[in-house]
Structures are given as C-alpha cells and as structure tokens.
Amino acid sequence: xxxxxxxxxxxxxxxxxxxxxxxxxxxxxxxIAVRPPAGYGEKRAARQIESQLKGRKILEVERLxxxxxxxxxxxxxxxxxxxxxxxxxxxxxxxxGHIDVAFHMDRGTLGFVDRRHFGRxxxxxxxxxxxxxxxxxxxxLSKEFTVGCLENLLSSSKRPLKEFLLEQDKIAGIGNIYxxxxxxxxxxxxxxxxxxxxxxEARRLHKAIVDVLRRALECCLDPAPDFRNxxxxxxxxxxxxxxxxxxxxxxxRCKGRIRRIEQGGRSTYACLKCQK
DNA sequence: CCTGCTACCTGATGGC
DNA sequence: TGCCATCAGGTAGCAG
Numbered sequence: 001x002x003x004x005x006x007x008x009x010x011x012x013x014x015x016x017x018x019x020x021x022x023x024x025x026x027x028x029x030x031x032i033a034v035r036p037p038a039g040y041g042e043k044r045a046a047r048q049i050e051s052q053l054k055g056r057k058i059l060e061v062e063r064l065x066x067x068x069x070x071x072x073x074x075x076x077x078x079x080x081x082x083x084x085x086x087x088x089x090x091x092x093x094x095x096x097g098h099i100d101v102a103f104h105m106d107r108g109t110l111g112f113v114d115r116r117h118f119g120r121x122x123x124x125x126x127x128x129x130x131x132x133x134x135x136x137x138x139x140x141l142s143k144e145f146t147v148g149c150l151e152n153l154l155s156s157s158k159r160p161l162k163e164f165l166l167e168q169d170k171i172a173g174i175g176n177i178y179x180x181x182x183x184x185x186x187x188x189x190x191x192x193x194x195x196x197x198x199x200x201e202a203r204r205l206h207k208a209i210v211d212v213l214r215r216a217l218e219c220c221l222d223p224a225p226d227f228r229n230x231x232x233x234x235x236x237x238x239x240x241x242x243x244x245x246x247x248x249x250x251x252x253r254c255k256g257r258i259r260r261i262e263q264g265g266r267s268t269y270a271c272l273k274c275q276k
Numbered sequence: 277c278c279t280g281c282t283a284c285c286t287g288a289t290g291g292c
Numbered sequence: 293t294g295c296c297a298t299c300a301g302g303t304a305g306c307a308g
Binding site: 278279280281282283284286287288289290291292 | 294295296297298299300302303304305306307308
Binding site: 002003006037038039066080081082083084116118119131132166168175176177178237244266267 | 299300301302303304305
C-alpha cells in the first residue's frame, strides 16, 4: 500500500476496526519484518515487541507520511509497507496464508503481510526513536502545506522535480506514482530543477499535488480496503492515472505520447510535449 | 551537506 | 514449456 492515499485509506478503514481494542498477544512469525535498520538484532527486537504489546489498548490509528501508527497510552507500533506490504484481518483465530506479524485482539486478528520482506513493524517508545518518522516533512494534505511552503522547499533544492517530490523529509507521502501524476497535471517537465520553478508554476504544482492525492484517496476509499479478503487490493487506480505506467499511450491532454524515462534509477512517466 | 549507487527480498512478466 | 533478464508503488547506508 505504498503511497499516501493508499496508507490513508487503510488508516481510515482500520480505525473503527481496532480502535479501543486490546492486543492480547503479538506474534512475530517472520522476524525479518521487525529487523532494525542496521540489520542485526531482529530476534531481540521480536521479543521486545511481543512483550511490549501484550495487553496494550490501541488508542488511535494514525498515518504519518507512508507510515501507519498504532498509538497506545505509552508508545507506538509503526508499520511501513514499503512496496508490497499489506494488512489482513481474521475474524476468528484461524490464520491462513503468509503472515509476518499477527496482532491478536479481543475479537479478531490483524496480520501484517509482506512476502518480499521489505516492509517493517517497529515498536517505538516515542516518535523520535524512528529517524524515518522523525524527519518526515510536511503532510501535503494538511493545512500547513501552502503554496508558500512549497515555494520555500522548491527554492532550496537543486534536484530534478521528480526526485524532489520523492524526498520524504520535504513533503511526506508522495511516491513514484503520484510524483509522475502531479507533474503531469502541473504540466511540468520532471527533469526541471526544483529551484528554477517560477511562482506561477509552483502554484500549479501545489494544486496538482493536492488534487492528485485527494482524487486518489477518494478512489482508494471506494471501494474501501477489505482486509478480510487476503487477495484484496485497491481497485480502479488505473482509471485515474494519466502518466504512470502509460508508456507509449496518448497523452490525455495534447495527444503526444507518454514516455518513460529513468531518474535516480527509477521510472518516470511524462508527456514531454506538454510538460515543460 | 549533497548526490549517486547498491543492497535489501520475492514474484510476475515477457522475450527467446 | 523452460529459462533468463527485467521490472516492481521504498528507503537506508555508504562512498565520494
């Protein structure tokens, strides 16, 4: 559930399901899912999470950037889905399929699943204990994300716009799909340097980012995530995409062709005819 | 500080 | 069909 809209949709949908519930037991099935960044100590981290979570009540479900947080009276669990992580819900205690971490609640079990094992589950005493979370930039759907705020961020970066948008410590939550989509909508060339964007272009980009993320969130919530179905995934996102994964197809605006280019080792999709 | 590269993992897909 | 290469919605760590 990679980018902001997907994680937000999961947070919104999960909230009523687990808020107020007590975790009776947390079981780490694949300890790689709790492996700390340094890469060692995953067994110890697993024991720590299991003992910390026993009997704790979930006060709230929150999203910070692409992180999903379960907040307790003291401490947090932070989930990061990276590329392929997802959540599943079992109404009874019979689990099935590949589960990395199981949170057994009063009634039902929440499972963190990631066959690829990029995703992570961490126990945090406080937010600042996670460098990744602590350093997140402004949330693009918050009221703090103004045109002026974006202008400031743009002016202090020499990176190409596409790479700029991926930096989580500037704007938190945009990934490879919605960076391409935002730049298409703003009619800006992904290779342009951030600090060279004019005020009028910054205004366009601001609106594009907010519109693209809002629209994607709506789409992610209709239909809402169905954690009970292990094969569940977001439906219909292809229909709202205008650039991402559309290499060779016609631009919906100018009838040029969408091109795929490589930036920072990753794919960017753009119409180089109308994105200047 | 910034930038570019690699590693981390597994599975799906497409060409030959 | 089988095999191999390539690609995937992300980020941390490292060297320069």
